[in-house]
Amino acid sequence: MTDLSRYERQLKEAGLRLTGPRRLILRILTESGDHPDAAEIVQRATARGTRLSLATVYRTMKVLEETGTVERHAFQGGPARFEKADRAHHDHLIDLDTGDVVEFTSPRIEELQRAIAEELGYEIVDHRLELYGRKIRCE
The missing domain is CATH 1.10.10.10 (Winged helix-like DNA-binding domain superfamily/Winged helix DNA-binding domain)
Known part of the structure; x- marks a missing residue:
């Protein structure tokens, strides 16, 4: 479909x-x-x-x-x-200067979140990660 x-x-x-x-x-x-x-x-x-x-x-x-x-x-x-909504899980980085939304995935971040939740006695059932930033200007 x-x-x-x-x-x-x-x-x-x-x-x-x-x-x-x-x-x-x-x-x-x-x-x-x-x-x-x-x-x-x-x-x-x-x-x-x-x-x-x-x-x-x-x-x-x-x-x-x-x-x-x-x-x-x-x-x-x-x-x-x-x-x-039917897309694979991903996180977002929002550019504060342009408003652009950059999608990314990171197995390391996913594992770290799972480990932190487990240490605190939780199982993650859903989550969203939003990072806000500005491009680094090289001079």
């Missing part, structure tokens, strides 16, 4: 009609390789010649988040951003 058809099924199961604007939101999400916020989704729709309301985007994203189809990220100091 494609991401697009999965998103469509989730909306139908939530009782929402698959309107033209909602289909466009789903296409934008399917094609994006980044973490767009609601305003960026509206801008991408406008670039395709279609007007979308922020309210439509927010309602659609809320349903997709509630059904586990997308993940919402509230990175410090910025608007909520969205990404597909």
Whole structure:
């Protein structure tokens, strides 16, 4: 099943009609390789010649988040951003100067988190790691 058809099924199961604007939101999400916020989704729709309301985007994203189809990220100091939820686990580094979100994975970090939790008597069932930084300028 494609991401697009999965998103469509989730909306139908939530009782929402698959309107033209909602289909466009789903296409934008399917094609994006980044973490767009609601305003960026509206801008991408406008670039395709279609007007979308922020309210439509927010309602659609809320349903997709509630059904586990997308993940919402509230990175410090910025608007909520969205990404597909079916991707392999990864962490995020947020560039404070540009707002870029860099995805990364690190087996060492994962093992360290597991070991710390175990030392404290816990088993990790879920986690998110967000790092905030600025590029190092070489002179």
